[in-house]
Amino acid sequence: MTDTAEKANTIVLRGRGIVPGKATAEALTTRQTISGWGGINEREGTVIELRHELRGQSFAGKVLVFPGAKGSSGWSAYWHMLRLNGTAPAAMIFTRMSTKIALGAVVSRVPTITELDRDPFEVIETGDLVEVDADAGTVTVTKPG
Amino acid sequence: MRLTDAERAMLDGERGDACSRAMDLLVRYGEALGAECLIETRNVAGAFNASTPSVRHMAEDGFDRVFSELNLDSDDVVEIPHMAVPTCQLITGIDTENYALQGVDPALAEMQVAGERFFGRRGINMMCTCTPYQVGNVPVRGEHLAWMESSAVIYANSVLGARTNVEGKESAGAAGLTGRIPYWGLHLDENRFADRLIEVEIDVDDMADWGLLGYFVGHAVEDAKPAISGLGHTPTLWKLKHFGAAAASSGGVELFHMPGITPEAETLDHAFGGSARPQPIRYGAKERIATWESLQSAQDRKVDFIMLGCPHNSIEQMAEVAQRLDGKRIHPDVALWVHTPRAIAEVARRSGYTEIIEAAGGVVMSDTCPAISRRLPEGVRVIATDSAKQAHYLPAISSRQGWFGSLAQCVDAAVTGTWTGGPT
Numbered sequence: 171m172t173d174t175a176e177k178a179n180t181i182v183l184r185g186r187g188i189v190p191g192k193a194t195a196e197a198l199t200t201r202q203t204i205s206g207w208g209g210i211n212e213r214e215g216t217v218i219e220l221r222h223e224l225r226g227q228s229f230a231g232k233v234l235v236f237p238g239a240k241g242s243s244g245w246s247a248y249w250h251m252l253r254l255n256g257t258a259p260a261a262m263i264f265t266r267m268s269t270k271i272a273l274g275a276v277v278s279r280v281p282t283i284t285e286l287d288r289d290p291f292e293v294i295e296t297g298d299l300v301e302v303d304a305d306a307g308t309v310t311v312t313k314p315g
Numbered sequence: 316m317r318l319t320d321a322e323r324a325m326l327d328g329e330r331g332d333a334c335s336r337a338m339d340l341l342v343r344y345g346e347a348l349g350a351e352c353l354i355e356t357r358n359v360a361g362a363f364n365a366s367t368p369s370v371r372h373m374a375e376d377g378f379d380r381v382f383s384e385l386n387l388d389s390d391d392v393v394e395i396p397h398m399a400v401p402t403c404q405l406i407t408g409i410d411t412e413n414y415a416l417q418g419v420d421p422a423l424a425e426m427q428v429a430g431e432r433f434f435g436r437r438g439i440n441m442m443c444t445c446t447p448y449q450v451g452n453v454p455v456r457g458e459h460l461a462w463m464e465s466s467a468v469i470y471a472n473s474v475l476g477a478r479t480n481v482e483g484k485e486s487a488g489a490a491g492l493t494g495r496i497p498y499w500g501l502h503l504d505e506n507r508f509a510d511r512l513i514e515v516e517i518d519v520d521d522m523a524d525w526g527l528l529g530y531f532v533g534h535a536v537e538d539a540k541p542a543i544s545g546l547g548h549t550p551t552l553w554k555l556k557h558f559g560a561a562a563a564s565s566g567g568v569e570l571f572h573m574p575g576i577t578p579e580a581e582t583l584d585h586a587f588g589g590s591a592r593p594q595p596i597r598y599g600a601k602e603r604i605a606t607w608e609s610l611q612s613a614q615d616r617k618v619d620f621i622m623l624g625c626p627h628n629s630i631e632q633m634a635e636v637a638q639r640l641d642g643k644r645i646h647p648d649v650a651l652w653v654h655t656p657r658a659i660a661e662v663a664r665r666s667g668y669t670e671i672i673e674a675a676g677g678v679v680m681s682d683t684c685p686a687i688s689r690r691l692p693e694g695v696r697v698i699a700t701d702s703a704k705q706a707h708y709l710p711a712i713s714s715r716q717g718w719f720g721s722l723a724q725c726v727d728a729a730v731t732g733t734w735t736g737g738p739t
Contacts, residue, residue, distance in 0.1 A: 188347035203567075208686070208708050212369075220711050240538070240567045243463040246483030247362070250385065251369065268538065268567075269480040269500060272347040276340070277388045277485050282347075 181293055181311045183286045185263075187304030188272065191281035194301040195260035197294050197311075199235040200224050203266070206274065207244030215257030233300040234259040235290050239270035249274035261302035263290050263309060283309055316345045316497075317352045325493055333382075333396055336389040337489035344486055345497035354498040358454055358477075359402040360447050360462040361386070361487025363434045366409045366427035374426050378433040386488025395492075398438035402491035403452055404431075405464045406445040406627075408688040410680050417683070417690040439491070443682040444656035446556065446627045448475065451658070456578055459502055461490035465569070466560035466626045466704065472570040474555050476578035478502045481569055501570055507579060508588035509542035509572050511535070514595035517603060520548045522557060523721040526703035528598060529558035531606045533566030535596050542572040542586040544595070549576060553629045560626050561703035607738040610706045613697055613716035617648075620695040621729045622709065623722070624654030625684055625702035630662050632722075636677075637668035639726045645676035646732035650692040657681040677729070686712055699734055701725045 202223055204210065209219040215230030230252075239245045252258035262282040264271055275282040281304040294300060294311050301310040318326065326338040341353060365374040365381045373381050376392075383389040407427065410417060414424040431441050442450050445464050448471065454460055456476035462468050463482050471477040480500040482490065490496045500506055513535065519528050532541050541562075550558065550573075562568040572580035580586035623636060636653050645651050653672060655663060660681050663669050669679050685691050686708045691698075699718040700706050710717030718728070720736030728734045 186349075189343075208712050218711075241465075241564075243465055243468070243481045243483055244362075246485055247385065250388065250485065254384075266538075267348065269348065269482060269486070269497075273344050273483045273486050276343045276347050277483075 179313045183288050183290065183293060183309040183311070185283045185286035185307055185309065187281070187283050187307045189275045189280060189282040190304050192301070192303045192305060193233070193261040193281050194299065195231055195233045197235055197296055197298045197300045198224070198227065198229050198232040199291065199294055199296050201237060201291055203237050203240040205241030206239065206246070206248035206270070207242040209241055210248055212248050212251040213255055213257065215252055229259045230257040231260050233261045233263065233302055235263045235294050238264045238266035239268055239274060243270070245270035246273040246277050249278040253278045253280070261300070261304070263294070263302065265290065283307065316342060316350055318342070322353060322495060331396055332393040333387065334492050336383070336387045336393055337492040340388050340485055340489045341493065341495055341497065345499070348497050348499045350497035350499040352498050353495040354459050354502055355494055356459045356461045356490055356496050357400045357494060358452065358458060358460045359398070359400060359487055359491045360405055360452065360460070360464065360467060361402065361482070361491065362405050362463055362484050363439055363488065364404065364407040364427065365430040366407060366423055368423070371423065371426070374430065378430055381430070382488060386484055388485045395437055398491040400491065400494040401440070402438060403440040403442045403447050404434065405442070405447065405467070406684065406687050407443050407682050410682040413678065413680050416678060416692070417688060418693065419690065442656065444627045445684070446656060449627065449629055449659065450656045459496070461487055461496040463487050465563035466556070468569055469559035469563045469571065470556060472501055473559060473572065473577050507540070507570060508590065509540050509580070509586040510593065511539045511541040512592050512595045513541050513543045514597050515543060515545035516597055516599040518547055521721065522554060523701065525550060525554040525558045526561045527603055527606045529561030530565045530610060530703040530707070531598055531602055532571070533562040533564060533568050536566055536568060538567035538569070540570045540572070541568065542574065542580060542583060544574060544583055546573060546576070551631070553632050556626050556629070557703065564704040564707040604738050607719070610703055610719035611717070612706070612710040613718045613734070615697050615716055616734045617732060618697045618699045618718065618728045618734050619649055620692055620698045621649060621651040621725050622685055622698055622700040622702070622705055623652070623725060625686070625700065625705040628653060628655040628659065630659050633659065633663040633668045634666070635722065637671040639722065640675040640677060641671050643675050643730050645729045649729050649732050650695070651677035651729045652680050652685070653677055654680045654684050685709055689713065691715070697734070699725050699728045699736070
């Protein structure tokens with residue numbers, strides 16, 4: 171692949187890292203917020219909420235791109251359990267700040283970025299290769315093909 | 316984030332390792348939020364219980380380990396000292412007096428009791444309810460809190476005018492040990508004004524209708540701050556409790572205003588802080604029916620479990636349950652559990668309500684609820700409940716069918732074994 175081709179497939183977004191670290195993995199994106207308690211299976215890292223578009227899908231080891239958290243105050247405890255069970259996402263990108271998502275991201279210890287300079291849902295699709303560098307505050311998206 | 320000298324000293328370990336870990340978590344959390352500083356709190360409500368099966372292996376290593384990991388996010392086990400400020404335990408997973416009915420292994424119940432003793436000696440008041448405001452923890456207007464439990468947070472912010480975000484297990488643990496929480500979100504004046512307007516066009520008076528309105532509002536505004544206009548009746552504590560719990564379940568509402576009823580909204584203009592009102596979202600007969608239908612997840616009319624008391628019942632609700640069950644007998648294929656805080660259960664017992672409920676074949680439960688404990692009577696297929704919140708969560712969590720209806724409809728189903736409820 172030439173340099174030009176590589177650049178054409180690569181998009182860089184800038185934002186604020188809220189949990190330090192760096193990870194690269196395939197993206198899993200949803201425009202729906204996610205519940206902790208009652209919304210995920212913390213042993214498998216899957217979404218279980220009945221009407222959720224990701225129901226039955228695993229976010230373990232993926233770069234999870236989502237608006238943020240909803241539901242019970244048990245949110246952080248469930249993201250905490252994901253870390254202890256080894257089923258957490260590799261990194262997280264979100265758009266709507268709340269105490270649930272902030273605390274959940276902190277205790278999951280997963281590199282996390284928010285306040286991006288472009289709408290991540292318009293740029294990142296499920297299956298894209300995404301590098302989250304929360305220390306530098308950058309998200310590098312590589313489109314397949 | 317800016318720290319005071321006292322906070323810096325805590326972070327540096329001058330008040331011991333546990334306080335240092337607590338401050339470290341609050342700094343990581345506050346900076347993630349973008350908070351400028353911490354605020355002092357003397358009122359913490361959290362979850363410190365150690366009785367879920369997934370925590371059991373940790374509890375076997377001692378409760379210092381449980382608190383260090385789950386309430387402080389600490390990498391090492393630190394000795395947990397007495398809480399720095401008044402702290403209470405919210406709902407737990409085990410009713411320590413009715414655990415056998417819940418199907419709880421006695422060893423796990425013993426561990427729960429041992430945990431309560433351990434945390435109690437460290438200054439955590441064992442209220443063991445989702446409604447601490449019903450059993451003595453009634454914050455005053457303007458008081459800064461660090462509370463978990465979405466239904467308690469919305470009540471404290473909206474009905475009492477206290478100030479709290481939805482905290483989690485780790486931030487509540489850290490707040491108990493330090494008396495600090497990030498100064499962000501609903502702690503700040505400018506974030507407490509309404510930004511959505513709900514125009515109620517129908518009569519909302521009975522308990523089920525307050526739950527329906529709350530459930531509609533949560534769906535309509537998600538995590539925004541609604542002002543509710545057009546109310547013709549002043550709600551009681553238990554109606555506001557049902558309304559708020561429902562709005563916090565279908566959406567993520569943490570603060571609402573009801574002009575002339577709640578303390579931060581003398582008028583609709585006050586609620587919006589002088590800003591222009593948004594276009595109203597209307598709640599009429601059509602929306603009411605649609606909301607009712609969205610709460611039903613059952614097809615089978617033969618019910619076998621009636622769940623009452625979510626959020627935990629007030630004493631007035633206990634009196635009404637007893638009155639409706641007086642002289643009746645629950646169908647042999649149906650179990651009926653009524654949930655209320657232990658302190659209120661004692662008043663219910665002295666008032667003779669418990670005797671009536673038990674004579675009818677029901678059980679008064681405390682400390683927990685089926686959604687939190689994930690424990691139901693054996694063989695349950697179809698649930699009926701008078702709680703919009705429970706109807707939202709329990710069928711999904713337990714993979715059972717669920718009906719939502721009024722208390723009268725639930726009691727009728729308990730007696731006949733058949734659900735005949737519908738939007739009245």
